[in-house]
Amino acid sequence: MGDSEIQHYLNRNGFERCALKAVLFDMDGVLYDSMPNHVRAWAGASGEYGLHLTREDVYMNEGRTGSGTINLFARRQWGRDATDEEIHAIYEAKARRFNAMDEAPVMPGAPELLQTVRREGFQIILVTGSGQRSLLSRLNHAFPGMFHPDTMVTSFDVTRGKPSPEPYLKGLHKAGVRPWEALVVENAPLGVEAAVAAGIFTVAVNTGPLPDNVLTEAGADRIYPSLQAMADDWHHLQSALQ
Ligand code: CA
Numbered sequence: 001m002g003d004s005e006i007q008h009y010l011n012r013n014g015f016e017r018c019a020l021k022a023v024l025f026d027m028d029g030v031l032y033d034s035m036p037n038h039v040r041a042w043a044g045a046s047g048e049y050g051l052h053l054t055r056e057d058v059y060m061n062e063g064r065t066g067s068g069t070i071n072l073f074a075r076r077q078w079g080r081d082a083t084d085e086e087i088h089a090i091y092e093a094k095a096r097r098f099n100a101m102d103e104a105p106v107m108p109g110a111p112e113l114l115q116t117v118r119r120e121g122f123q124i125i126l127v128t129g130s131g132q133r134s135l136l137s138r139l140n141h142a143f144p145g146m147f148h149p150d151t152m153v154t155s156f157d158v159t160r161g162k163p164s165p166e167p168y169l170k171g172l173h174k175a176g177v178r179p180w181e182a183l184v185v186e187n188a189p190l191g192v193e194a195a196v197a198a199g200i201f202t203v204a205v206n207t208g209p210l211p212d213n214v215l216t217e218a219g220a221d222r223i224y225p226s227l228q229a230m231a232d233d234w235h236h237l238q239s240a241l242q
Helices: 003-013 035-048 055-060 066-078 084-100 110-119 133-142 166-175 189-197 212-217 227-232 234-240
Strands: 022-025 123-127 182-186 201-205 222-224
Touching: 022 166, 035 055, 035 066, 035 084, 066 084, 110 123, 110 227, 110 234, 123 166, 166 182, 166 189, 182 189, 189 201, 189 212, 201 227, 212 222, 222 227, 227 234
Parallel strands: 022 123, 022 182, 182 201, 201 222
Antiparallel strands: none
16 A cells, blocks of 8 residues: 555545545445346346447446436437436346346455454445345345445435445445545446545455556556455555555
């Protein structure tokens, strides 16, 4: 954990120091290895309606709301916005396919990282663009006692999804902390963009197929090759941000 990364973060935001109190976790691709399922569900559902989303499309747009994603590709491929009926139908089909799949595994390193963060007295906040009830209801089973409705921001809580800073600003509000008192753990370029726009020190865990420079260009302050690598380096990271 280089001091230069922190200095760069402080300079960019005009902050004097970090004082870590809360860790804001994204969910898909961070706590769950769920992106392969999302790719298959999106590709299948959009294909039913004549939209074509590739694996890279899904990873590049991860974090956008369902309607935002559908509209983006409708404008690109159909030259117009999707109708409300189309958005509803495609998103329903995507959710149906996703829910019919085997449950996504917990990301290696996630339980131990959450336990360490909790044990050391930092708040844990979930900030996800997901409205997948199946995954949300699994949180308490996979990570007992870690998440609570008061400490979760989901697609039901925001009017603008990532890359808008709104989800992370809501996360800061729920934690009752300022940007320099928080740390975000993200895996997706739009999620990184959202967290950086909210003024929070942003760690990217590159758990997907995109090259690191996509995450660097989105503004990530620090990149780890996996969540396990971040968990292994947690002691350095948290002491640098104190
Ligand atoms: Ca994610």
